[in-house]
């Protein structure tokens with residue numbers, strides 16, 4: 677990422693701090709992995725105004741640090757946060773190779789979650 681892009685990215689992160697929570701994995705003080713929890717709101721319903729849910733995004737661990745549980749630790753931290761905030765559910769749009777990773781980390785396939793893509 678170039679310097680200008682990095683600055684724009686940083687501004688985006690600050691502007692979205694309420695809705696997009698970053699999680700990082702550190703080894704020896706160095707960030708080697710990250711994941712995001714996007715918190716969104718459903719329209720009020722079922723007698724409740726507070727119907728927030730989460731979406732996991734941009735999960736990545738540096739290649740040389742993979743396979744040691746860092747990705748699972750990031751997911752555990754995200755799901756603990758989701759639980760403590762009382763989110764209704766958490767979704768993830770997985771990459772093709774990461775489906776089993778999410779299945780091992782608490783996610784399940786759901787018949788009623790449908791996706792439209794342009």
Ligand SMILES: CC(C)(COP(=O)(O)OP(=O)(O)OC[C@H]1O[C@@H](n2cnc3c(N)ncnc32)[C@H](O)[C@@H]1OP(=O)(O)O)[C@@H](O)C(=O)NCCC(=O)NCCS
Nearest residue numbers: 735736737742743744745746747748769770771773774777
């Ligand atoms: C998916 C990913 C975050 C897992 O991180 P991690 O720190 O290796 O996770 P863990 O150590 O907890 O679990 C590793 C397991 O994930 C599997 N895995 C899933 N996707 C993988 C990928 N793209 N590359 C390597 N391993 C992957 C490994 O095979 C391993 O399985 P095993 O335990 O049966 O050997 C990491 O592999 C990654 O950054 N991949 C590239 C980006 C990506 O696919 N992100 C998710 C898309 S939404």
